[in-house]
Amino acid sequence: MNPFLTSNEFFKNLFVDETVEHSFSTEVTLEHYKSYEIALIKASISLSIVESQAGTETIAKIQSFVPDMIKIGTSLIVDGLAVPEFVRQLKEHVGPNLKDLVHCGVTSQDVMDTTMILVFRDLNFIIENKLREVSELLEGLSNRFSDNVIDARTRMQLAMPIRVEERINTWIIPLREHLVRLSEIRYRLEVIQFGGPVGTRECFGDLSSELTEELAKEFGLGVTQKAWHSMRSNFAEYAGWLSLITGSLGKMGLDLTLMAQQGIGEVDFKGGGTSSSMPHKSNPVLLEILTSFADFNALQLSGVHSALVHEQERSGRAWTLETMSITNMLSVTVKSLSISKIVLSNIERVGGLK
Secondary structure, three states: OOHHHHOOOOOHHHHOOHHHHHHOOHHHHHHHHHHHHHHHHHHHHHOOOOOHHHHHHHHHHHHOOOOOHHHHHHHHHHHOOOHHHHHHHHHHHHOOOOHHHOOOOOOHHHHHHHHHHHHHHHHHHHHHHHHHHHHHHHHHHHHHOOOOEEEEEEOOEEEEEEEHHHHHHHHHHHHHHHHHHHHHHHHHHOEOOOOOOOOOOOOOHHHHHHHHHHHHHHHOOEOOOOOOOOOOHHHHHHHHHHHHHHHHHHHHHHHHHHHOOOOOOOEEEOOOEOOOOOOOOOEOHHHHHHHHHHHHHHHHHHHHHHOOOOOOOOOHHHHHHHHHHHHHHHHHHHHHHHHHHHHHHOEEEEOEOO
């Protein structure tokens, strides 16, 4: 998301979730980059590819490494990625006798993809908890107002009366389904990336498969049949899931916006938005944001699907598009769930007795 929305204090709090902001921070990325290099050496030690004492010494040096971020920033315009300069500095830091143990047999894509997966995994726990919390708030509203009645509308036209729980169920059921989908998606998403220069895992010969398994164990990730440098269906599936969540919350937001319209008044909130020129107004600000976020993620989804088209064994073009799109989608999804919790907690009445 652009700096106008993420850094400008006039807008930031509407669009930025602090948890996501931290997860995508320089500090967290650095720790993941270092942890990948450390995990690779640990896995190599366990298979006797690397001598234990030299490996242990290298790990200690990696742990103390602090990169020159100005140089890394400058290198991005040349390399298009931070990892090459990161590795150059890291090799210099560990010294001439140990430098060959650093980044041995892997490539930038291995480090970057695994880092992204580790961030996804952390945020998946947060999204899962928030989905449960939103569902519980909706269940509470359904229980409180189950005997109340609202007017059903089909194609925006008055149809017939229904109980409040009927409409709320159309909001709860998809959220429960998204939780089930997450358990299925995780198996394909939360996997190690390890392929080496051209994705063949051949740098370690007959030990490549065992090293892949050991590396995955270091992170608690799964293993794929082949490195997925240019097979990005796991990201596309995940992006689709994120869009499903914001779409469901956007539908809820739009329904509540229409229910709150003056003259209909099927729902009451505390803490509506104010107007700079019309003090009598109570604007459904957060509900509008939920619908906007649903539209935004739907647009970003096409970018992730376009990024499925990786040329040959690796693509910088598609990776760039994918990264811009899916990180925005994650930020918007977590923020939508946080906003939904606020919205539902502020509801004082739904429907009425008839």
